[in-house]
Amino acid sequence: MQVSVETTSGLERQVTVTVPAERIDQDVNKRVQQTARTARIDGFRPGKVPVQVIKKRYGKGIREEVIGQVIQETFYEAAQQEELNPAGMPNIDFKNDKEGEEFQYVATFEVYPTIELADFSGVEIEKQTAEVKDADLDTMVDTLRKQQASFAAVERAAAEGDQVTIDFEGFIDGEAFDGGKGEGMELVLGSNTFIPGFEDGLVGAAAGDEKELNVTFPEDYQAENLKGKDAVFKVVVKSVAAQELPELNAEFFAGFGIEKDDLEGFKEEVGKNMQRELTQALKMKLKDKVFSQLIEVNAIDVPAALIDGEIDNLRRQAVQQFGGENSQLDPNMLPKEMFEDQAKRRVTVGLLVQEVIKSAELTADEDRVNSTIEEMAETYQEPQQVIDWYKNNQEMLNQVRSLVLEDQVVDHLLASAKVNEVEVSYEDAMKPAQPETEAQEEAAE
Template sequence: MQVSVETTSGLERLMTVSVPAERIDQDVNKRIQQTARNVRIDGFRPGKVPMKVVKQRYGKGIREEVLSQVVQETFYAAVQQEQLNPAGGPTIDVKKEVEGEDFEYTATFEVYPEISLADFSAVSIEKKTAEIADADLDTMIETLRKQQATWVETDRAAADGDRVKIDFEGFVDGEAFEGGKAEGMDLVLGSGRMIPGFEEGIVGAATGAEIDVNVTFPEEYQAEHLQGKAATFKVTVKSVSEQKLPELNDEFFGKFGLDELTEEAFRAEVRKNMSRELKQALKMKLKDQVFSKLIDVNSVDVPAALIDREIDAQRRQAVEQFGGANSKMDPNSLPKELFSAQAERRVSIGLLLQEVIKLNKLEADESRVRETLEEMAETYQDPQQVIDWYMNNKEMLDQIKGLVLEDQVVDHLLSQAQVTEVTVSYEDAIKPEQPAPAAKEETEAAE
């Protein structure tokens, strides 16, 4: 077997492989002999079919099978011989296929990049820390009460935080516009669901009131023909309801699965959950910052094959997330551009992490694996059952080991970097660094 390799561009390689005719002929003849022993052809006894007849009838198909197998075997032998590390499957192009002559094909594929990690000692990392104040705990409990709140109709005028049921129709220059009408819509005043000025215009109106709410559509409004336009919404208030929060009593505590139905036990449980959330949020922010810095100081040539593979994975995840596991939606129908930037970032991080792991000979610490499992399991009713399930499921356990190894890489990089601790509030600690714009849930009329 003769092999030559050419660098066509960046990470792409063009490998030419020539296989001696003797090997092809030998494999073909061997396969024909095997076929002759088993094939049944009218006019011949089993096992007595002449080789010439078998070759005439089955030779072409047998040769194709042999060549396919030869390509598979010689490709992997060739990349090992040339010490290449393919990042994806090859594109095979047969260049010469003539019986009795050497078989020749080319394989085009990408290889993994050679990475030389940059010095991380000059990198500055801001490590955020936070504590849970009593006021944070009170705020969380108030949020939990609001989640269990009920609505009670009232005769008073609507105030911020009330829920109103309204009919409305919108007009621009005295003309009703498409999508500007709704009936019986529930709206919590102050929720920010509607365009600026709409909810504020209803504050002070009581049940039965018919009012005009004057607003101006935002310049960046999604419907271009309404951008920056002044509009009047004729609103009828059908009802006004105020929020009634549940009391901190046994009935309320029982909804959270507590063994001890007391306010002290409830507050302790809420604080425990907040601490878990805080720890995870700070950890993820620190990890994301370290990964971003790692990418900043290391230029990585990313194989397109790996990016495409990651995009496919993200497409499938998106379909499962929004359509469920049984969704019939084709993941490939989602635009590739939606995932390309994130996919390239993930692949870049993965390649760099692998290099850090390899250079420093890192392995998942078993004690940290156990600790991680215990932290995950403590939110379940039977933690030990969860731990046992992971320990007896190699695939799932490997995922946990991968997460732990990732944490160890972060620790290793932090040990090299210049780390400064910064104290922030609980609220700042748990909110996303770059929160996405809040999705509007209102009707088409005023979203």
């Protein structure tokens, strides 16, 4: 077997493989003979079909099978011989596949990048710290009450926090537009469910009132044809209902899976959940900042094949999230561009994290693996059952090990970086992590 390698661009390689005719012919003849022993053809006894008859009838298919097997074997032989690390399956182009002649093909594929990690000691990382204060706990209890609130009709003008039932229709330049009409819509004023200005315009309205609301669609509105457009909504208020909060009693507490009879006991359990969520939120934000900086100081080429594979994963996840396991939606119908940036970041982080693990010779700390499983189990009614399930399920156990190893990478990088702690409120700490590019743009403004 002869092998030649050409770098066509960046990570792309073209490998030309030439296989002696004898290797193909020997395998073809062997399979022809095997087929002759089992083939059933009219006019011949089983096992007595002449080889030439077999070749004439099945020869083309047998040769194609042999060539497919030879390509599979020789491609990986060639990759090992030339010390290439393919990222994804190759595109195969036949150069010569004539019977009796040497077989030649060209495999085009991408390789994993060679990574030399940059010094991380000059990197500055902002680490947020926060705590759950009494005021935060009171706010959370109020939020939980509002989630369980009911509404009762009132004969007065609507105030913020009230629920109004409305019919409405929207117009742009005097013309109604698709999606701008609704009937019997229940809307809590102050919930920011509708575009800015809409809910404010209904404060003070009573049942039977007709209103015309002049509003402007946000520039980042999801519908392209409505972005930044001025609109008039004609609204009929059908009814106004005031919010009625539930009592803080054992029945209310049980609705959240907390078996307590008094408010203090309930608040204690809610506080534990808040602290658990806060710890996780701060951890994820810090990890995001570290990985963003890791990407920034390590500019690497990323194989397109890996990005495409991750896009497919994200498409499937999106379908499952919005349509459930039995969704009939074809993931490929979702535009590739929706997931491209996220996929590239995921792949880049994955490649760099693996390089950090390799260079620092990190292995998953089993004590941290056990403590992570215990923390995850705390949120269930039978924690020990969850712990046992993880420890007896090798696949899930390996997933936890991967998470722990990722945390160890973060710790390893932070050990050499300049870390600046910044105390923030519970509310700010719980806000979703903002992409670095957006944060930089806002800071510049």
